[in-house]
Amino acid sequence: MIPKEPTGVTIVDGVPRETFVINLGPQHPATHGVLRVKLTMDGEYIVRAEPVCGYIHRMQEKMGENRTYAQFLPNTSRIDYLSAMTYTHAFVGVVERALKIQVPPRAEYIRVITSELNRISSHLVWWGAFLLDLGGFTPLLYAFDDREKILDLLEGITGARLTYCYYRFGGLCNDVDDQFLQGTREFITLMRSRLKMYRELVTGNIIFRKRVEEVGTISVETCRKYGASGPVIRGSGVPYDVRRAEPYSAYPEFDFEIPIRSECDSMARYLVRMEEMVQSLRIIEQALDKLPAGPVMADKVPRVLKLPAGDYCYAVEAARGRFLVRIVSDGKEIPYRVKLRTPCLSNLSLFEEASQGMLLADALALMGSLDLVIPDIDR
Amino acid sequence: MNLSSPNPGNNGAPAPAVPARAVTPAAAPAAPALPPGRPASAPAAPPPPPPPVPTALAALPVPFQGADFALKGFHADATVAPGEVVAAAAALDQAGFALDTITGVDWLAQGQMEVVYDYFHPVTGLRAVVRARAPRENPEFPTISKVFPGANWHERETRDFFDIHFTGQSNLTPFLLPEDATYHPLRKDFTS
16 A cells, blocks of 8 residues: 655755655564554655554454353453553453352452563563664563562462463452462562662663653643553653552552653653662562451352453553453343453553654664554554 | 543543532432433333433434433443544544543344444543444444544454454454464354
């Protein structure tokens, strides 16, 4: 398809206006997956950057409509594979909400611990990959070293290292063991010293700061009009966090802050995520201290799940922002409609507007700071 | 630029005073009885009165009905005619809401196609749902992408999956499906 003639954008004065079209992706290391961006360039400057999605579309929503709730549950951890815990949390949450299943407190606490561990492991991948985009290879090795410890911990209790299916309708698959609790405490201590090292190694680095400060500004209004959420909207100064806005699970019982930055640039989003890891550690520590005894599975969860007719929503704060499951039920065993609202789709949709007139290299830094997971967009 | 005030995006217009805490979900148990003549939305046998519409939404020119957040996951729900979705979007935009998502539901038995617009408020955390139905043979809705540019992708996706047309939508290339796709997989009469 021939792209449209760009509407008169002259970025560099005195240079004849001549644009060309190049393709970024779908196989490009900077897009972190199978994303294609059709770029109309004026020299090194972007006139128009149009993301082209759907290369790994799997029609998850259709799969949701032709199998039972329990059969679809493992699919939800394959949408954003770096944030699988929170995604399964939303799906079990919507069923529990509709059937009014009371989840035991111990299960809710363990859900919070595992979700926050998952958030840290997801942010670590982003941290390494983002800096890799900017030309620093070493941080990735540190990040994966730390992430490995989380994966080991979670593997011990869930049996999986990435696509967890640990939450069940009404509780958890199994209880945690002492090895996990002890290991998580050790990890908190370790991670705090590592975060200090990360700050010293990267955050103050002048080369890094020149690449991200005052670059890739996204205004609050843009965030709102495109429905951006997660660290993207918080990096634009809005303390929007589903854990506070629509409290779920045991989150109201913990004391934590919602980090925000008002600079709106790539650095702001970077700093928000770095601070989020600190806050996640705080939540995990409190949950371990207060972890109640008791069962991890609700009594009398029906074997056959039939949601009363109607529609139900459940939102969670995933590592990349607001993930919402909307179920329309007609009272049968199989959902009538499953809608998966994913944060990356909304966060990427503002890219075309935000990247206009930017240097290509800066736009890639902006894209890295959005923390995209492509299967999350394509579903 | 200042979204930390309770009513963002409401440039200069007198804003309905919304105390941010007034909208805490699960504040539903003491729902006062609704004025007579308002249909209850719950289909259960003795329909419990729906909770009141949050003040910020009751002030808008959209026929919202309260919903039990603890059960439904949203605070208010409105059914409008297809022609009114843009006005509803503009009113919610004025009140500082952000676009959450847009999706379709194919009601094969009723011969209707429904479009559901989800909104969330980035400051107060309110959740609002606007829905509209059109005949299934030729479902047409005006695009709300002039109000919320982010609607563009959601509408294209809904068009891919349901063959619902959004008039005024400039980009008609498939979003997630292959560019030569002639099928609409989420229509209930779809066969592969």
